Amino acid sequence: MPSIRVPSALRRFTGDASDIEVRATTVRDALAELDRRHPGIAAKLLDNGVVKPFIRIFVGPDDIGGLSGLDTQLAERDEVAIVPAIAGGSDA
């Protein structure tokens, strides 16, 4: 079953779980399943069905932007990683 790697900034939606297995054949389905089980998380990732500009989604090491976007097919053991922009450092 594919899994979704949830970034720490969004784990408040998942009860602090970092890896969520989902029954899905595409990235879009995987995110829908994630939101069904953890309501509200998709709104942090998508805007009118489009990935927000400060969020990148990868299947394994590959950016879905270079694949088929949200329609990228998932294999049984694929890992979907959500990578948001973060800004921690120094208040320079």
Next chain:
Amino acid sequence: MTLRATIVGAGGLGGPIALSLGAAGVELAIADHDHVELSNLHRQIQFTAMDLEQPKAACLAGLVVARGGAARSIASRWADDTADELGGDADVVIDASDDPVTKFAVADWAVANGRCYVIAAALRYGGNVMAGAPGVACYRCLFEAPVDAPTCADAGVLGPAVGAIGGVAAAVALTLARGDRALAGALLVFEDLRRAADPRVVRFAPRPGCPACARAPIAPLASPLATPVRVTEVH
């Protein structure tokens, strides 16, 4: 040949970056407008209680020099009117700030001026390090525009995570400055350093219509992994 680096931010990330690059013989310019506060000390371990209320950039540059390195401090933010002075002739510019706008500004300047750059960020138990170089997808290709991304002040950060991310950022910066482009265009993602120290290394596609790449002096490659051109001398 002496390598030069500009570090934007003298805090939790800037500290380990400056100390390690300074010890490696890199000439540094360190920019930060802020002063040391008591609440900084748990994660900005280059400072002590003796530094309270002192300018961060000057304290950090002084520490680098005391260890035999070369560094100058600039008590200033990175902004459009200071970028050329701060970036100067640096071989690599490193963003270690806590401000999304600054991260984009540093990356945009580096792309427009054909420089290598590193964008580092730490939050909670992990962080990200992006290695930027001419000819590959840029930071604006990655995240498009500044947003209210969570900061350490919002979400907190584990002190040792900041040190670890800073160390990685320094290593990546040194590699880029020396001309090694193996990581150019890659994003290193450390999700939770309490559990695993290995980063997820991901590469991302150029964003069509990216305004920063459009201003770049060198046309982006079709792929960050494109085969380099081999030049053969013919006699």
